[in-house]
Amino acid sequence: MKTPQPFFPRTPTTFQGRFPNITTCEIRIEQDRYGNHSRDGKSTIDVYTEKRTLPAQVTCVNRQCNRGGLALEWYLDPIKKDEPYYYQGEFFCNGDEGTPAGRKKGDSCDNQFLVEVRANDPSSYKYQRDTEGL
Numbered sequence: 001m002k003t004p005q006p007f008f009p010r011t012p013t014t015f016q017g018r019f020p021n022i023t024t025c026e027i028r029i030e031q032d033r034y035g036n037h038s039r040d041g042k043s044t045i046d047v048y049t050e051k052r053t054l055p056a057q058v059t060c061v062n063r064q065c066n067r068g069g070l071a072l073e074w075y076l077d078p079i080k081k082d083e084p085y086y087y088q089g090e091f092f093c094n095g096d097e098g099t100p101a102g103r104k105k106g107d108s109c110d111n112q113f114l115v116e117v118r119a120n121d122p123s124s125y126k127y128q129r130d131t132e133g134l
């Protein structure tokens with residue numbers, strides 16, 4: 001079953017600093033879980049723990065993929081200020097393996113993104129082990 005990614009509502013031009021709803025966050029994006037597109041056969045994992053380093057778009061690791069990637073902004077929008085937030089979901093990439101200009105549409109990209117978002121609740125964070133309290 002293919003789960004489409006949600007519609008991306010607007011362009012991410014002013015992405016940085018746009019999230020007054022987020023005080024702290026921890027975001028983990030795992031893609032290519034079976035290592036189909038990596039050299040070492042391992043999945044690709046990115047963990048973002050600082051708001052200012054968050055990318056608007058997470059690039060798809062499939063080198064043949066065009067028009068793909070994950071629109072991270074969409075997943076951060078529902079967070080409410082000062083409220084603990086947790087979200088997890090898995091999505092297929094929206095890209096395809098056609099030509100870059102899109103004249104020819106190829107097979108759809110088989111890459112999947114596993115998205116974990118935690119925000120405004122440092123006690124729930126799992127991936128920043130070297131920070132305070134440990």
Ligand SMILES: [Zn+2]
Pocket residue numbers: 060061062065066068069093094095096109110111
């Ligand atoms: Zn892709």
